[in-house]
Amino acid sequence: MKILVVSNIYPPFWIGGYELICASIVAELRARGHDVLVATTPSHIPGPPDPPHVRRCLRLSAHLPNYAVSAGELWWVHARDTSDLDNVFALHRMLGEFAPDVVFLWNLHGIGGLHLIDFLNVHRVPWAIYLGDRVFEQMVNGAPAHVNAIFRGDDPDYFASGGVMSVSQHLVDEITSLGNFSFPRPPTIVHGYVLTSGPYIPRSYRPGGRTRFLAAGRVAEHKGIGLICDAVARLTRLGVGGFEVNIFGDGDVAFYVNYVNALSIAHCVTFHGAVPQQQLDDQYRSHDAFLFPTWSREPFAFAPFEAAAHGCVPIVTANCGCAERIVDNVHGIKIERTADALADAMRRVIDGTIALERIGTATAAMVRTDLSFSGHVDKIVGVLSGQRRQWDRSSIDDPRALLLPFVKHHLSLAFRVGATS
Amino acid sequence: MVAQRPFAAVSRLRVAHVSPGYFADESLIGGGERYVSYITRALREAGGSLPFSLSQAVFAIGRKDLAFSDGGVPVTVFANQNPSPDTMAGMSGRLWQVLGDFDVIHVHQALTFFGCYCAVIARSLGKTLIMTDLGGGDCGLLLEHGGLRLADGLLSISQFARSLVGPYFRGPHAAIVGPVDTATFVPPVAQGRRREVLCVGRLLPHKGIDRVIDALPAGLALRIVGRPYHRKYYSLLVRRARGKQVTFVLDADDAGLLACYQSAGLFVQASTFTDCYGHQVRKPELMGLTTLEALATGLPVAVADTASLPELADDPRFALVFRDDAELRTVLARFAAGLWPDPGASELARRNSVDRYGFPVVGRQIAEFYAAVHAERVGP
Numbered sequence: 080m081k082i083l084v085v086s087n088i089y090p091p092f093w094i095g096g097y098e099l100i101c102a103s104i105v106a107e108l109r110a111r112g113h114d115v116l117v118a119t120t121p122s123h124i125p126g127p128p129d130p131p132h133v134r135r136c137l138r139l140s141a142h143l144p145n146y147a148v149s150a151g152e153l154w155w156v157h158a159r160d161t162s163d164l165d166n167v168f169a170l171h172r173m174l175g176e177f178a179p180d181v182v183f184l185w186n187l188h189g190i191g192g193l194h195l196i197d198f199l200n201v202h203r204v205p206w207a208i209y210l211g212d213r214v215f216e217q218m219v220n221g222a223p224a225h226v227n228a229i230f231r232g233d234d235p236d237y238f239a240s241g242g243v244m245s246v247s248q249h250l251v252d253e254i255t256s257l258g259n260f261s262f263p264r265p266p267t268i269v270h271g272y273v274l275t276s277g278p279y280i281p282r283s284y285r286p287g288g289r290t291r292f293l294a295a296g297r298v299a300e301h302k303g304i305g306l307i308c309d310a311v312a313r314l315t316r317l318g319v320g321g322f323e324v325n326i327f328g329d330g331d332v333a334f335y336v337n338y339v340n341a342l343s344i345a346h347c348v349t350f351h352g353a354v355p356q357q358q359l360d361d362q363y364r365s366h367d368a369f370l371f372p373t374w375s376r377e378p379f380a381f382a383p384f385e386a387a388a389h390g391c392v393p394i395v396t397a398n399c400g401c402a403e404r405i406v407d408n409v410h411g412i413k414i415e416r417t418a419d420a421l422a423d424a425m426r427r428v429i430d431g432t433i434a435l436e437r438i439g440t441a442t443a444a445m446v447r448t449d450l451s452f453s454g455h456v457d458k459i460v461g462v463l464s465g466q467r468r469q470w471d472r473s474s475i476d477d478p479r480a481l482l483l484p485f486v487k488h489h490l491s492l493a494f495r496v497g498a499t500s
Numbered sequence: 501m502v503a504q505r506p507f508a509a510v511s512r513l514r515v516a517h518v519s520p521g522y523f524a525d526e527s528l529i530g531g532g533e534r535y536v537s538y539i540t541r542a543l544r545e546a547g548g549s550l551p552f553s554l555s556q557a558v559f560a561i562g563r564k565d566l567a568f569s570d571g572g573v574p575v576t577v578f579a580n581q582n583p584s585p586d587t588m589a590g591m592s593g594r595l596w597q598v599l600g601d602f603d604v605i606h607v608h609q610a611l612t613f614f615g616c617y618c619a620v621i622a623r624s625l626g627k628t629l630i631m632t633d634l635g636g637g638d639c640g641l642l643l644e645h646g647g648l649r650l651a652d653g654l655l656s657i658s659q660f661a662r663s664l665v666g667p668y669f670r671g672p673h674a675a676i677v678g679p680v681d682t683a684t685f686v687p688p689v690a691q692g693r694r695r696e697v698l699c700v701g702r703l704l705p706h707k708g709i710d711r712v713i714d715a716l717p718a719g720l721a722l723r724i725v726g727r728p729y730h731r732k733y734y735s736l737l738v739r740r741a742r743g744k745q746v747t748f749v750l751d752a753d754d755a756g757l758l759a760c761y762q763s764a765g766l767f768v769q770a771s772t773f774t775d776c777y778g779h780q781v782r783k784p785e786l787m788g789l790t791t792l793e794a795l796a797t798g799l800p801v802a803v804a805d806t807a808s809l810p811e812l813a814d815d816p817r818f819a820l821v822f823r824d825d826a827e828l829r830t831v832l833a834r835f836a837a838g839l840w841p842d843p844g845a846s847e848l849a850r851r852n853s854v855d856r857y858g859f860p861v862v863g864r865q866i867a868e869f870y871a872a873v874h875a876e877r878v879g880p
Binding site for chain 2: 201223224225227228231233237482483485486487489494497499
């Protein structure tokens with residue numbers, strides 16, 4: 080298949096897992112012989128030259144410094160989720176050049192996603208979207224209803240033409256619960272995947288009676304790094320010892336180093352910064368449990384399952400997206416998102432109450448069978464193939480093909496600011 | 501002039517008229533809204549003589565949802581979803597659903613944000629898009645920025661109206677004057693017209709009613725029918741009318757208006773590009789509907805050489821054009837003296853109106869224009 084991928088960000092610039100997954104999927108689709116072209120935005124992060132299949136032709140209006148917001152906040156917000164004319168024009172160009180069988184959408188936040196989808200619908204171009212975040216909710220709530228109506232964004236049925244995949248039912252429920260958007264048909268839940276190198280090797284736990292906890296990913300409050308620190312502080316106050324917590328990843332590291340010092344727990348909590356995936360895999364094998372007291376709106380983080388593949392038992396927030404794949408006390412430990420609950424779970428790991436070996440073996444087996452990368456891509460290809468159909472390329476060549484988005488874009492701005500005719 | 505194009509392949513046309521308002525007290529009372537009502541009736545009356553079937557519906561924007569029938573044509577009003585106070589920026593997302601069922605979308609009050617909104621719907625849905633400027637707005641997005649080219653055809657309501665939008669559009673463009681309701685606006689049963697001048701229209705400065713009052717000779721009566729939309733201007737008219745035989749009728753209903761047409765001896769429309777306050781008016785009269793109504797009742801007319809009005813007065817036996825206030829005074833003096841019009845002018849005016857501006861005639865012209873544009877867009 081010829082597959083056009085549209086994503087707001089693409090490595091070497093990345094924010095979190097969403098962009099990295101996109102790159103992994105693209106690599107795998109190409110490895111399977113599909114002809115893939117990626118449309119994305121420029122990266123300000125230095126890296127190797129882009130391969131020919133990556134075109135940085137879109138413009139980004141989010142995830143960037145916004146010092147000039149006060150000069151035109153409304154325009155900035157508009158371009159973020161509703162309409163960015165440059166990006167519609169770029170999409171038009173790529174549809175003409177590449178003539179994809181299907182357009183594969185990823186995160187559209189910051190590139191005027193609503194207008195992009197409208198453009199595809201107007202020209203009846205088949206599309207699918209991989210939801211790793213609440214993209215639809217951001218689009219429909221990004222502007223007042225009368226502005227969205229210009230792109231038919233107030234009509235959920237208008238999105239029925241797309242094949243929607245979501246990394247979790249939790250994410251689908253969250254988008255629905257936030258209002259103004261309901262899925263016209265149930266999305267395909269693809270969950271995550273784990274890349275594993277080699278078979279599962281039976282391992283030991285808590286060698287020498289010392290427990291090793293680990294956290295990996297974005298070092299940020301919403302990921303629960305503060306809760307981990309607070310839980311450790313509670314345990315040390317109670318006199319619990321014989322454990323350590325190693326935290327890998329970038330983010331607000333300096334803040335949390337100071338926080339750890341303030342709590343006087345630096346002796347058992349260490350920040351290591353970001354490390355290559357291979358090194359992280361080694362760390363998973365030598366740690367007993369993966370701490371992930373993330374916020375409840377976590378759609379589906381991959382790191383806990385990467386750890387689980389090596390028998391590192393995940394301790395996760397009970398109502399986050401990841402929890403859908405975990406049976407409590409079978410594949411991991413589910414907790415309330417509080418420092419007390421986390422401290423209690425950690426204490427039970429430390430004192431041996433939790434059967435780490437039983438759970439670690441079960442969760443590794445589950446991940447390696449249910450969350451294989453190959454199976455994940457099979458699901459994606461299934462949805463893309465289902466969307467594939469003939470579409471009239473001449474529609475793109477219509478001399479008025481760019482006039483319509485031009486008028487829509489500027490009319491939407493006029494509506495947004497309350498201009499008069 | 502209607503563009504002549506083959507439309508033999510067209511067997512059925514489903515036409516949706518979309519308008520930012522509708523003709524009712526709670527919405528808008530103006531020529532634009534009455535025009536929409538008129539052409540739906542004209543199309544219906546012409547239906548039997550067309551080589552294709554034509555069905556139609558009207559969709560408008562209002563304060564609340566509403567549905568009614570206008571002469572057998574369904575009218576659906578959607579509550580405005582735009583918080584803007586600008587009535588010409590009204591819109592409803594529900595138009596997306598309902599317009600999908602039609603072949604031709606005719607957007608009235610085209611040069612407004614409403615018109616712009618409906619145009620993008622029609623174009624997005626792949627419908628044949630006809631647009632008509634009825635005077636409400638000068639949307640730059642559609643004019644200088646080219647948005648008008650989203651349309652497949654333009655229908656202008658006069659050559660004057662055509663001249664204003666023609667430079668912005670390259671496709672099929674017809675100028676069709678009318679229609680007027682010649683079944684309602686009929687001559688009086690008994691001939692008994694008074695030697696009285698009649699002005700009808702919204703009491704707005706660009707209507708030039710002050711010019712008529714000023715030119716009115718002693719002893720000649722003037723009746724002014726219309727709603728006082730402009731308080732300052734109305735006060736000016738009242739002041740200038742002191743000492744003259746001037747009567748204001750501010751609340752005439754349809755029957756009252758018809759009675760005025762039937763009893764007067766001369767209709768005057770003195771609209772101007774520059775009003776009494778020195779303000780320039782770009783589009784004072786795109787069609788002059790009240791002049792057409794007067795003619796339909798057999799009432800001779802005198803109109804200013806302004807905008808579209810001369811197009812309606814091309815036979816001096818029952819219709820004169822005055823170029824300035826001096827000529828207006830002359831026309832009124834000749835009328836007061838019984839020197840013009842000649843006996844028989846009423847009958848000529850009536851016949852001219854029916855033959856050129858009646859519902860069946862204009863309805864057929866418009867329907868054929870729709871079909872021609874539609875056929876050109878969709879191909880054989």
